[in-house]
Amino acid sequence: MRAFLWCNGEIPSQEIISNLGEISPLFGVDGGGAKANSLGLNVNEILGDLDSIDNDDSQIKKTLLENQHFSDLTKTINELAKRGFSEFDILGVDGGDTGHILGIWGSLAELSQDLVIRLYHQNSITHRITTESGDFKFEIDKDRLFSVFALSKCQNVSIKGAEWEIFNEELDFSTKGLHNKGLGNPITISGDGILALIIEN
Numbered sequence: 001m002r003a004f005l006w007c008n009g010e011i012p013s014q015e016i017i018s019n020l021g022e023i024s025p026l027f028g029v030d031g032g033g034a035k036a037n038s039l040g041l042n043v044n045e046i047l048g049d050l051d052s053i054d055n056d057d058s059q060i061k062k063t064l065l066e067n068q069h070f071s072d073l074t075k076t077i078n079e080l081a082k083r084g085f086s087e088f089d090i091l092g093v094d095g096g097d098t099g100h101i102l103g104i105w106g107s108l109a110e111l112s113q114d115l116v117i118r119l120y121h122q123n124s125i126t127h128r129i130t131t132e133s134g135d136f137k138f139e140i141d142k143d144r145l146f147s148v149f150a151l152s153k154c155q156n157v158s159i160k161g162a163e164w165e166i167f168n169e170e171l172d173f174s175t176k177g178l179h180n181k182g183l184g185n186p187i188t189i190s191g192d193g194i195l196a197l198i199i200e201n
Helices: 014-019 032-038 072-082 098-110
Strands: 002-006 026-029 045-048 061-064 087-091 116-120 124-130 136-138 145-150 154-160 166-171 187-190 194-200
Touching: 002 032, 002 072, 026 032, 026 072, 032 045, 045 072, 072 087, 072 098, 098 116, 098 194, 124 136, 136 194, 145 154, 154 194
Parallel strands: 002 026, 002 087, 026 045, 045 061, 087 116
Antiparallel strands: 116 124, 124 194, 136 187, 145 194, 154 166, 154 187
């Protein structure tokens, strides 16, 4: 099952929201629920430690997730995964506190690899690729930029069909995967860890 999550960062453009079609079911990650609700979207439930919604007087269901060892995003996804959700489209991830921004990437690194996760930014989309994903294939226009970052240590990463290809190379968190280019043909990415594929709009 697929779920949409709305975090407490900057509100994405109307174009991004419209391109996603029907955003349902929609869950707020702490203060993100109030932001989505303010846009007239139907928020099914708000989850997290609820420290950012003190003045929220809406009738939206709220679920307190108390574990302070993990971020609200990680806790929310783990809770929804227990309910049977396995695919997550996440908005409101840009802007705000620097620690929270880095925490978004930390969530991608620590969540179960069998979950499909996409982040929607103002100028790009991030796809999480894991060992469970198998070969990740996508179409991209010629000269369109994308980047691939390792969020965990990977021994065998391959990128095929791009301007700069690699085959079974070791990749760790670094700038090595910054800015590759499409050639107008399908690209295939595979690895034995957790990767973040960022495709620029």
